Amino acid sequence: MSEFSRALSVTASGLKAQASRLRHVSENISNADTPGYRRKTVPFEAVRDLQTDVEHVRTGRVTLDRRDLEEVYDPSHPLADETGHYKSSNVDLMVEIADAREAQRSYEANLKMFEQTRSMSASLMDLLRR
Numbered sequence: 001m002s003e004f005s006r007a008l009s010v011t012a013s014g015l016k017a018q019a020s021r022l023r024h025v026s027e028n029i030s031n032a033d034t035p036g037y038r039r040k041t042v043p044f045e046a047v048r049d050l051q052t053d054v055e056h057v058r059t060g061r062v063t064l065d066r067r068d069l070e071e072v073y074d075p076s077h078p079l080a081d082e083t084g085h086y087k088s089s090n091v092d093l094m095v096e097i098a099d100a101r102e103a104q105r106s107y108e109a110n111l112k113m114f115e116q117t118r119s120m121s122a123s124l125m126d127l128l129r130r
Contacts, residue, residue, distance in 0.1 A: 004121040006054045011117065013056035014110035017044055020059045021103040028091050029100075035079050037089035039065035039096075065090055 024040045031037040043060040067090045075084035 004117055004124075006052065007117040008114060009049075009052070009054055010056060011110045011114040013058060015107060015114065017057045017059050018103045018107040018110065022100060022107070024062065025096050025100045025103060029093065029096050032089055032091040032093055032096070034089055035077075036069065036087055037091065038069070039067075039089070039091045041065060 021042055021044075024042050028039050040062050041064075042062050044057050045060045046055050047058055048055045069087035069090050071085045072088045073084050074080055074086065077086050079086040
């Protein structure tokens with residue numbers, strides 16, 4: 001496997017991992033007002049490909065945030081108990097927006113690296129054709 005192929009493989013794994021992270025962040029944001037919803041988090045894992053001896057990144061198992069759900073007082077809500085409270089979600093929109101921005105920037109950095117590697121490979125091919 002050439003160094004260009006290895007670099008493209010690593011950046012592609014980074015792109016997939018960040019895309020998965022963005023998908024979970026968008027799920028969290030869209031369910032921020034859903035009663036009982038727990039925030040989803042996705043860890044990254046480094047995995048070595050034994051055939052090519054290249055280390056990739058992939059997403060691990062999705063976990064639910066175990067923080068307590070916020071109690072909201074709204075006696076008119078259908079899920080309210082006899083005291084007028086119900087459990088809302090534990091999604092913090094500021095955290096989700098920060099995570100989305102970080103994932104977006106990481107995705108863009110991986111994409112730039114992918115484009116740079118492809119450009120270098122094309123330039124090398126042009127030089128070899130001469």
